[in-house]
Amino acid sequence: MRKNFFVLAFLFILTSCAVGPLVSHETARTVGDNNHEIIGSYGEAGVAAKWNYGLTENFDFGIQWESLSAGLRAKYAFLNFSEGFSMAVAGGAGLSEGGSHYYGDLMLSYRSGFWEPYATVRIVHVDTDPEEIEDEYTWGINFKIDEMSYEYGQVIVGSRFWLSQRWLLSVEGSSLFGFNSGFDASQNYILSAALGLRL
Numbered sequence: 001m002r003k004n005f006f007v008l009a010f011l012f013i014l015t016s017c018a019v020g021p022l023v024s025h026e027t028a029r030t031v032g033d034n035n036h037e038i039i040g041s042y043g044e045a046g047v048a049a050k051w052n053y054g055l056t057e058n059f060d061f062g063i064q065w066e067s068l069s070a071g072l073r074a075k076y077a078f079l080n081f082s083e084g085f086s087m088a089v090a091g092g093a094g095l096s097e098g099g100s101h102y103y104g105d106l107m108l109s110y111r112s113g114f115w116e117p118y119a120t121v122r123i124v125h126v127d128t129d130p131e132e133i134e135d136e137y138t139w140g141i142n143f144k145i146d147e148m149s150y151e152y153g154q155v156i157v158g159s160r161f162w163l164s165q166r167w168l169l170s171v172e173g174s175s176l177f178g179f180n181s182g183f184d185a186s187q188n189y190i191l192s193a194a195l196g197l198r199l
Helices: none
Strands: 036-043 046-054 059-066 070-079 084-096 099-111 115-128 131-133 143-145 149-162 167-178 183-185 189-198
Antiparallel strands (some): 036 189, 115 149, 131 143, 167 189
């Protein structure tokens, strides 16, 4: 597989292979007006990094980079509480050599002290060149893509553990499911952990 790198929004680098984002490590709560959040994760989908910025109290803009995808994203929380339930919708789009993706998320979370469990349902559409993606890039998951255009869904559940006002640990698991025969993964679950900082 060829590997080329491009600068994305002057901060992140794209890799080849068109697959949408596979990890989240994000709750329905926004980061807050004029605040930043930086998250780095590692797991079966490889290495990932995310930056979110609060444009308003309820609206975030961000950049997400993973071993197999990179792109821009936005989130709007229509329930956004520092304690208790929050609910949000999010969406994003990304590019890679030979492909592109866009996706939508429905997110729910609940904060109680240092503990903040979350759940996300994600639908992803990908346009790409047919190819096989080996676990050399994903640290454990092989993908076989037979069609130029395909969709898959993902259910993500996890929890953040707030070590302080600024630092967090996150663990999550997710399950993948295809909507058509164009997408096949060697396993339908992904586990990962993350460390984050809110400024």
